[in-house]
Each structure stands twice: as structure tokens, then as C-alpha cells.
Amino acid sequence: MLEKYHKEILTCTGCAFCKKACQVYFHTRKEKDSPKGRIMISYGLLTGELKEDASIIESLQKCALCRLCESVCPSMIKITDIIRAARHDLKGMLPEHERILREIEAWDEPVEGEILLVMNSRNEIVDEIAKKLHATAWHGGCGAAIERMGRENRFAEKLIKKIKEAGIKQVIYYEPYCRKYFEDLNAVNIIDMIEDVEINGSYAVHIPYDFDDEFVEKVKSLFKGKDVMYIHECCGGRIEFREAFPEEAEKMANDVIQKSKGRKIITTSLECYEHLKKYGNVVDLLHIAKFKG
Numbered sequence: 035m036l037e038k039y040h041k042e043i044l045t046c047t048g049c050a051f052c053k054k055a056c057q058v059y060f061h062t063r064k065e066k067d068s069p070k071g072r073i074m075i076s077y078g079l080l081t082g083e084l085k086e087d088a089s090i091i092e093s094l095q096k097c098a099l100c101r102l103c104e105s106v107c108p109s110m111i112k113i114t115d116i117i118r119a120a121r122h123d124l125k126g127m128l129p130e131h132e133r134i135l136r137e138i139e140a141w142d143e144p145v146e147g148e149i150l151l152v153m154n155s156r157n158e159i160v161d162e163i164a165k166k167l168h169a170t171a172w173h174g175g176c177g178a179a180i181e182r183m184g185r186e187n188r189f190a191e192k193l194i195k196k197i198k199e200a201g202i203k204q205v206i207y208y209e210p211y212c213r214k215y216f217e218d219l220n221a222v223n224i225i226d227m228i229e230d231v232e233i234n235g236s237y238a239v240h241i242p243y244d245f246d247d248e249f250v251e252k253v254k255s256l257f258k259g260k261d262v263m264y265i266h267e268c269c270g271g272r273i274e275f276r277e278a279f280p281e282e283a284e285k286m287a288n289d290v291i292q293k294s295k296g297r298k299i300i301t302t303s304l305e306c307y308e309h310l311k312k313y314g315n316v317v318d319l320l321h322i323a324k325f326k327g
Contacts, residue, residue, distance in 0.1 A: 058286075155304040176189075231260075
């Protein structure tokens with residue numbers, strides 16, 4: 035898969051602007067943990083100058099795929115896509131990722147009713163919202179973490195098959211990256227079902243940088259006229275990152291807490307919520323949402 039990005043890799047001038055935006059590199063100060071370092075490693079794997087080993091697997095996986103590095107790259111290189119491709123070509127996996135993969139693929143629960151609420155969370159809020167929306171809750175998510183780790187997401191294929199066999203009329207999801215798996219279904223992001231948010235006071239809304247523009251604008255429209263600030267960076271909360279690199283994930287979470295300037299944080303992802311709540315005063319958007327109808 036890396037071969038597809040050969041020209042893209044050669045576009046890198048080694049200017050290192052990307053290092054200034056990388057939260058992981060900020061904390062480790064190791065070249066191999068920087069976007070530039072990962073591009074060099076990817077090039078080495080592609081040309082055969084480097085052979086896969088444990089240190090290379092760790093380096094390529096110690097990236098939150100937040101895309102902040104791309105926002106400052108003067109050559110407009112698709113750094114995250116290169117890293118994803120390199121992960122896809124890896125033969126080995128981190129032990130933590132092997133465990134996560136087994137746990138995700140083993141997940142199963144009934145898929146029934148007319149509406150299915152797909153969430154990657156066992157938090158009680160999922161069942162509460164499912165009840166409000168007259169939906170059945172699926173707590174296993176769409177398996178996006180599998181793809182982010184560099185493996186084929188067969189979990190999503192199995193879920194879609196179950197949805198079709200059950201005659202589900204509508205799928206509701208939350209995380210923007212789940213959308214691509216449900217393109218052939220009648221699927222809607224739960225953001226489109228929120229009429230308003232119930233808050234008083236000052237808040238900091240955390241929206242990961244890699245969430246698409248459409249999602250971001252819809253979230254911002256809900257807070258129009260309210261006293262909020264926005265934090266667009268990774269908190270280290272994605273399961274495959276925080277489980278494999280807990281020290282870095284904790285530091286990245288505290289970065290977000292500090293940037294909130296004492297305001298209560300509103301997350302827009304239950305993964306981020308579960309992670310950040312360990313370090314500060316946090317609620318998720320779904321906790322304060324007033325749904326249409």
C-alpha cells in the first residue's frame with residue numbers, strides 16, 4: 035500500500051515544520067516520534083533500506099492520526115495517509131493492539147428493532163439516548179480502530195450484514211469516521227438530531243482536528259451565541275493510542291485540560307469523554323443535548 039504514496043513521500047523536503055505541530059513529538063522529543071521521522075521510516079520500508087522490527091512498529095503506531103502536522107506542512111503532504119499505508123503494510127502488531135483487535139472482533143449483541151444506535155462506548159448515556167430515540171443500542175462501534183491500526187475492518191462488514199439481515203430502517207452514529215462504513219444504509223449522524231444544548235456559563239468545546247468540516251460546523255451551530263471556546267487538537271483518547279501509549283495519552287489529555295483555561299470541557303466524542311474525564315471537569319455533548327421532537 036505504501037507504493038501508492040511513493041511520490042508523496044519524495045515530496046517531503048525535511049523542513050520539519052510538522053514537528054512543531056506534533057503533540058507526541060512535543061512530549062518525547064525523539065525524531066522517530068515526529069511526523070518527519072515516520073515519513074523517513076516509511077520511505078526506508080518502501081525502498082527496503084529498513085526492515086520491520088519492534089521499534090519501527092512502535093514508531094508508526096505512536097501517532098494519533100490527528101492531522102495537525104498536515105495543517106503546517108508547506109508541501110501539503112498527506113502525512114497521515116502515508117502513516118496509515120505504512121501501518122497497513124506492517125506484518126507485526128503491538129501486543130496491546132492484538133488484544134484490542136481480539137476484543138473488538140469478539141463483540142456481539144442483538145441487532146433488532148427499526149432503529150440502531152451505533153456507539154463505541156459502554157457508558158450508560160448510550161442506553162439513555164437509545165431510549166429517547168426509540169432505538170436499540172449497539173455498544174461495539176463501527177470498528178474504525180481496526181483500520182487505524184492498519185488492519186482490514188471486517189468487523190464493520192459483519193455489522194452491516196447483521197443490520198441488513200435484521201431489517202434495520204435507520205442507523206444513527208456519532209463519530210464522523212463511521213460514516214463511510216454506512217454509506218449504503220439509511221444512516222444519520224446524531225448531531226443532525228440535536229435541536230439545542232442546555233448549558234449555562236463558560237465552556238471549552240473539544241473537537242478533534244481530524245473531524246470533518248461538516249461535523250465541526252454543525253457542532254459550532256449548536257453553540258452559536260453561547261460563551262464557548264474551541265480546542266481543536268487530540269487528547270490521546272482513541273483506544274488504540276491510549277492503551278498502547280498511556281504516558282503520552284495522559285500528557286496530551288492534560289494539554290487539553292490546560293488549554294481549557296479553567297472552563298468545563300464539552301467533548302464531541304465518547305472516546306474523548308472517557309479519557310478526559312479522568313483528568314478534568316468534563317461532559318460530552320450528548321449529556322447536554324436536547325433532541326428534536
